Amino acid sequence: MKERKVRNFRFTGLGNCHQPHLLVESPSLLPPMSSTPSPDVRHFRRAILKLSGEALREIGSRDNISPEIVDRIASEIAAAMKSGLQLGVVVGGGNFWRGASASARGMDRATADYVGMLATVMNALALQSALEDEGVPCVVMSAIEMKNVAETFIRRRAEKYLDEGKVVIFAAGTGSPFFSTDTTAALRASEMGAQVIFKATMVDGVYDSDPKKNPAAKRYETVSFQECISSQLKVMDTTAFSLCMDNHIPIIVFDLEQPGNITTALTGGAIGTVVQ
Secondary structure: OOOOEEOOEEEEOOOOOOEEEEOOOOOEEOOOOOOOOOHHHHOOOEEEEEEOHHHHOOOOOOOOOOHHHHHHHHHHHHHHHOOOOEEEEEEOOOOOOOHHHHHHOOOOHHHHHHHHHHHHHHHHHHHHHHHHHOOOOEEEEEOOOOOOOOEEOOHHHHHHHHHOOOEEEEEOOOOOOOOOHHHHHHHHHHHHOOOEEEEEEOOOOEEOOOOOOOOOOOEEOEEOHHHHHHOOOEOEOHHHHHHHHHOOOOEEEEEOOOOOHHHHHHOOOOOOEEEO
């Protein structure tokens, strides 16, 4: 398979001083897959941010979507966009619906998954509204046609929007049942030529066991795709891992709950666990 060539950008600094710096004038190959950390992992021009649906709801809230949480996420994305980043966002729908859970209770799995896809569209529209309030141009592209509320996903058009500096929110999953939104993130990253995927979670990285259940759980600074798959580390599903591994797209897993972490991650700060 032919390797893609991209121009690498480096994001440096903290606070409001993030500026992109061109590393090389001539195109260079994407960083190869490695079991050790590579400095190139945090040098990127185009990225995908994966948000869970639950991330949009305050813990303990009865709301499916908490406007205060969505506004904070949008504000942090807006700060990162000032650096010249090209960003796609994939958001889940678990704050409304979980297809696998509904299927386990007797609902047809394909139908349950389609309901979940519609839930991601609601989350995407909420995030779009918050980003536009921050002055960030934003487009929602749905894998299921619903032209009254979102554009239908077309790869070349999505790439054009990214080149124009617009945030593209990819909604409705892959458009097919049986695939998670983690797999959607891996798929869209591959299609868009993104150099990295950021997965915002409720923990500060990847652990060898659940840190909420095991206080002695070990946190990885870096871990290979093979280790994640063989040890069944619950970061992403196996399909997503395999797709990222095949296309040499690293994943950076970080804590969403800490204010400022989204901006830090999207501007190349040292944060979270690198999976590569």
